[in-house]
Amino acid sequence: xxxxxxxxRVSSRRARMAGRARKAGWMACVYALLAAGAVFSLLxxxxxxxxxxxxxxxxxxxxxxxxxxxPRWDNYVKAFSVVPFGRYYLNSGVITLVVVSxxxxxxxxxxxxxxxxxxxxxxxxxxxxxxxxxxPFAVTMIPLFVGWSRLGFSNTYVPLIVPAWFGGGAYxxxxxxxxxxTIPRELDESAFVxxxxxxxxxxxxLTPLTRPALIVVGIFAFMGSWNDFLGPxxxxxxxxxxxxxxxxxxxxxxxxxEWHLMMAASAAALLPVIVVFFIGQRYFIxxxxxxxxxx
Amino acid sequence: MQAGIAAAPKRAGAIAxxxxxxxxxxxxxxxxxxxxxxxxxxxASLWYSFTNLTISGKWSFxxxxxxxxxxxxxxxxxxxxxxxxxxxxxxSVPLKIxxxxxxxxxxxxxxxxxxxxRAIFYLPTIVPGVAISMIWMWLLNPxxxxxNELLRAAxxxxxxxxxxKDTVIPSLSFMSVWTTGTIAVVFLAGLQDxxxxxxxxxxxxxxxxxxxxRHVTVPLMTPTIFxxxxxxxIGSFQVFAEAYIMTGGGPDNxxxxxxxxxxxxxxxxxxxxxxxxxxxVLFLIIMAVTALVFKTSDRWVFYExxx
Numbered sequence: 001x002x003x004x005x006x007x008x009r010v011s012s013r014r015a016r017m018a019g020r021a022r023k024a025g026w027m028a029c030v031y032a033l034l035a036a037g038a039v040f041s042l043l044x045x046x047x048x049x050x051x052x053x054x055x056x057x058x059x060x061x062x063x064x065x066x067x068x069x070x071p072r073w074d075n076y077v078k079a080f081s082v083v084p085f086g087r088y089y090l091n092s093g094v095i096t097l098v099v100v101s102x103x104x105x106x107x108x109x110x111x112x113x114x115x116x117x118x119x120x121x122x123x124x125x126x127x128x129x130x131x132x133x134x135x136p137f138a139v140t141m142i143p144l145f146v147g148w149s150r151l152g153f154s155n156t157y158v159p160l161i162v163p164a165w166f167g168g169g170a171y172x173x174x175x176x177x178x179x180x181x182t183i184p185r186e187l188d189e190s191a192f193v194x195x196x197x198x199x200x201x202x203x204x205x206l207t208p209l210t211r212p213a214l215i216v217v218g219i220f221a222f223m224g225s226w227n228d229f230l231g232p233x234x235x236x237x238x239x240x241x242x243x244x245x246x247x248x249x250x251x252x253x254x255x256x257x258e259w260h261l262m263m264a265a266s267a268a269a270l271l272p273v274i275v276v277f278f279i280g281q282r283y284f285i286x287x288x289x290x291x292x293x294x295x
Numbered sequence: 296m297q298a299g300i301a302a303a304p305k306r307a308g309a310i311a312x313x314x315x316x317x318x319x320x321x322x323x324x325x326x327x328x329x330x331x332x333x334x335x336x337x338x339a340s341l342w343y344s345f346t347n348l349t350i351s352g353k354w355s356f357x358x359x360x361x362x363x364x365x366x367x368x369x370x371x372x373x374x375x376x377x378x379x380x381x382x383x384x385x386x387s388v389p390l391k392i393x394x395x396x397x398x399x400x401x402x403x404x405x406x407x408x409x410x411x412x413r414a415i416f417y418l419p420t421i422v423p424g425v426a427i428s429m430i431w432m433w434l435l436n437p438x439x440x441x442x443n444e445l446l447r448a449a450x451x452x453x454x455x456x457x458x459x460k461d462t463v464i465p466s467l468s469f470m471s472v473w474t475t476g477t478i479a480v481v482f483l484a485g486l487q488d489x490x491x492x493x494x495x496x497x498x499x500x501x502x503x504x505x506x507x508x509r510h511v512t513v514p515l516m517t518p519t520i521f522x523x524x525x526x527x528x529i530g531s532f533q534v535f536a537e538a539y540i541m542t543g544g545g546p547d548n549x550x551x552x553x554x555x556x557x558x559x560x561x562x563x564x565x566x567x568x569x570x571x572x573x574x575x576v577l578f579l580i581i582m583a584v585t586a587l588v589f590k591t592s593d594r595w596v597f598y599e600x601x602x
Contacts, residue, residue, distance in 0.1 A: 026504075027404070027405075027406065030401055030404045030406050031406060033397070033401050034401050034402075034406060034412050037397075037398055037401065037412070037415075037416060038412060038415045038416070040473070041415050041416055041418055041419055041473070041476075042415060042418070043441075044419070044430050044431070044434055044473065045418070045419070045422075045430075047430070047433070047434060047441050048426075048430050048433075051433065059439070060439060062439070062444070063444065063448070064439075064441065064444055106324040106325070106328075107325070109321045109322075109324060110321060110322045110324055110325035110326075112321055113317070113318045113319075113320075113321035113322035113325075114322060114325075117314050117315075117317055117318035117321065118311070118314055118315070118318065119314065119315040119316075119317075119318025119319055119322070120315055121319075122318060122322070125322065125325075125326055125329070128329055128333075128334075129325060129329060132329060132333045134529060134581070134582075134585065135333065135337070135578065136529070136532070136533055136554075136574065136577055136578055136581060137533065138533065138554055138557055138573075138574040138577055138578075139336070139337060139340050139571075139574045139575065139577070139578050140332065140333060140336035140337060140340060141561075141574070142340060142343065142561055142567050142570055142571050142574065143335070143336035143337075143339035143340045143343065143571070144332065144336050145561075146339075146343075146348075146352075146567060147336070147339070150352075163328065163332050165324065166324050166325070166327055166328025166331060166332060167324045167325030167326075167327075167328035167329070168328075170325075170329075173325055198314075198317040198321070202321070223421055226423065227421075227422075227423040227424060229423070229424050229425055229536045229539075230535060230536065230558075233539075234562065244423070245423055245424070245425045248423075248425045248426065248429065249425055249540060252425075252429060252540065259433055259436075259439075262429055262433070263429070263430075263433065266425075266426040266429045266430060267426075269423055269425070269426050270422055270423065270426050273421045273422070273423065274418075274421070277418070277421050281414055284417075285413065285417065285480055
């Protein structure tokens with residue numbers, strides 16, 4: 001004879017245990033899928049590094065060796081000496097630096113005007129900028145190429161860096177405007193009453209408060225410029241002016257069977273973005289979130 | 296007293312004028328940039344598309360000839376490139392969106408180390424396009440690549456991947472899934488915005504996990520899905536670097552993407568006018584597809600606050 005209250009207590013405990021077991025099973029499933037996703041994301045990068053540290057003989061061995069032993073750091077030295085990658089690093093570095101500063105400065109100035117100031121035509125111009133994000137680059141690519149060539153700027157960095165100093169792209173202006181909107185207006189209004197000019201308000205009040213957003217824009221500009229392929233491909237013709245991406249492409253044409261060197265060169269091209277990514281990771285994801293959703 | 300009252304609106308007017316001036320001054324870089332690098336080139340591109348401009352600068356007006364050339368099938372690559380791109384878009388967009396949604400759903404579970412996983416999933420998207428191409432050329436190498444090696448080890452059939460006419464587009468679509476981290480992060484933000492109490496309400500009504508997903512998550516995520524669908528579609532129509540580096544448009548033009556076709560017309564055959572016509576057709580196609588998505592959105596996108 002079982003006491004009915006005991007029976008119900010047992011069955012409810014059983015239900016609770018079953019629920020907990022189901023939850024544990026579900027979480028095990030979640031972890032397994034997360035791990036599988038992580039493998040898919042990381043394995044190609046691991047394979048890149050692994051292959052970059054092997055000799056030609058090791059790389060061709062089947063079944064494949066997973067850990068290079070001994071690691072051949074020499075491949076990097078070789079990749080940098082057969083093609084002047086040092087030079088390409090410098091070129092990319094200069095272009096990227098000028099693009100990042102231009103983008104951060106001019107996009108934040110414009111975003112300030114769109115977020116805070118009342119002026120005639122503001123909304124119309126802002127709408128135009130937003131609409132221009134939909135425009136395929138292919139439409140403007142050819143007239144821009146023709147225009148820059150006529151002005152005598154083909155095979156220079158001018159076409160790659162000057163546009164960054166004119167607003168730095170609608171996307172960045174939009175992102176910064178969204179950030180500025182989240183800062184209470186009272187801050188700049190009280191500064192204004194105290195006699196501060198617009199430039200002072202922008203530089204002394206809004207810029208310090210939006211530092212994370214400016215970092216995001218800077219990182220986006222860095223990635224965009226460092227990773228750009230089509231721009232340099234169209235404009236740069238002499239190989240001494242090549243960027244890292246173009247140099248890598250040229251390298252591929254010359255050494256396309258020497259996978260270990262190609263992987264070393266690719267890994268070296270990747271290194272700066274990885275470093276920047278890990279430094280700015282937190283801000284970065286915040287930035288994507290803000291433009292993607294709160295828009 | 297009288298003077299004070301009169302001065303106030305005057306001063307307000309002066310402030311408004313100063314603000315107007317400042318607004319224009321601050322926005323000048325962006326406004327000028329829009330004129331010089333967007334609107335001007337757009338108009339020029341449209342005009343060029345009615346000429347036979349070459350890279351040397353010689354041109355004459357030829358009306359609709361460039362367009363007629365494309366649509367009549369005279370230029371045999373137009374419909375071909377369009378078909379190749381359409382197949383790529385049809386394969387890669389659902390794969391990317393689906394996989395990103397799965398990743399975001401996983402990241403939204405109460406698991407440990409979520410920010411680490413998020414960073415890992417995002418990592419591939421920052422790799423330079425040329426390096427992505429090199430990595431995958433190596434992974435998909437039919438003789439020595441890791442992918443075929445793993446398939447062989449598992450006793451599965453191997454493939455020639457990007458080196459065969461039939462598999463090159465599926466291979467490139469599969470590869471595009473690797474860089475879907477940005478979409479996943481946007482999805483995750485959307486998932487985190489869903490109010491907890493809605494889930495609790497479904498639970499109280501006796502709904503299980505599936506019913507919560509079906510009746511709360513999916514409807515509330517439709518605006519985010521819509522946003523991601525539009526941006527991914529626009530991006531996928533413009534794929535270029537992968538084909539340029541990995542396949543050169545081959546084998547046998549099987550991966551001649553539309554922008555590659557345009558690039559070839561402009562910079563290999565130096566026919567700038569014709570390339571501009573190709574670009575405008577792309578623009579119109581992208582606008583039409585986006586408009587179509589917008590039009591159907593009434594039926595499947597749910598806005599919490601109504602419209």
